[in-house]
Amino acid sequence: MRRETTNRIRFVLEDILPPILRDSAAFHWVARRAWGEHITRLAEFRARAPFLTEAEYETLYREHPRVHDGTDNSEACIARIAKDVVGESVCDVGCGTGALLKRIRAARPEVGRLTGVDFVVEDAAAIEGVDYVAARIEDLPFEDGAFDTVICTHVIEHVLDYRRAIAELRxxxxxxxxxxxxxxxxxxxxxxxxxxxxxxxxxFLRAVHPSPAAHVCEDIGRDIYYAEDRPAPAAAAEPARGRAA
Structure with missing residues (x-):
């Protein structure tokens, strides 16, 4: 299923159906007809979020059905990301199958270094010029300023300590x-x-507070697109010069 299709479905479920129906046992019954008991496990998963073990977290994500073909991003978001990439090195944190990196490679062949990061990388596609690293977004194994552009799509909503995750991206x-x-x-x-x-x-702007002056935050077809330019590192202080005797 394409992202554009699921966004239209979400419009009906989130904005048209009243909350009294969305939270009801009747909606739960209908949802179970479509997804079985997984819909119940998801509700329990969120309710227990502060107490989940890493094993429980990883198990649910491994068993979660993949809804979209290849990427969770819409075509409009993919085009915008490819356009806004700067520099010669790009890291996609939460790369999934590597589909977004493949699209960036096709649209921006001048980018020399592409890296994909996810806590599970076994399903990532082999793409020429793309390296994969298994890691969690809250503790990325890279030095400060390791990449010109860092991308993270459809991940922050999954992370309990999202402020720590955003700090790592920055x-x-x-x-x-x-x-x-x-x-x-x-x-x-x-x-x-x-x-x-x-x-x-x-x-979302509250979640990324404080944002630098150079940033955008826009709604692209029911997805929030945020980009910020990182402040230039402060120039090293010039050594003090001694006075002539």
Whole structure:
């Protein structure tokens, strides 16, 4: 299923159905007809978020059905990301199958170094010129400013300690950070294992506060697209010069 299709479905489920129905036992019953008991496990997963073990977290994500073909990004978001990439090195944190990196490689062949990061990389496609690293977003194994552009799409909504995750993205980015999250409302029963919900662009701006002056935060077809330019590193202080005797 394409992202554009699921966004239209989400519009009906999140913005048209009233909350009294979305949180009801009747909606739960209908959702179970479509997804079975996994919809119940997702609700329990969110309710127990602060107490989950790493094993429980990883197990649910391994068993979670893949809804989209290749990437969770819409065509509009992919085009915007490829256009806004700067520099010669790019890191996609939460790369999944590597589909976004493949599209960036095709659109921006001048980018010399592409790296994909996910806590599970066994399913990532072999792409010429792309290296994969298994790691968690909260503790990325790279030095400060390791990449010109750092991308993170459809990940922040899954991370309990999202402020720490955003700090890590900023830490390893030398020139630009690009983040995409779904614009969605929270309900008891959802079809995704999300912890964090951002119904408006200003909701996400609170999550990334403080943002530098050079940033954009826009709604692209029910997805929030955020990009910021990292401040230039402060110039080293000039050594004090002694006075002539």
């Amino acid at each position: 830490r390893i980015a030398r020139r630009r950070v690009i983040i995409v999250v779904p614009r969605e409302r929270e309900y008891r029963y959802s079809f995704n294992p999300h912890f964090n919900f951002f119904p408006y662009t200003h909701s």
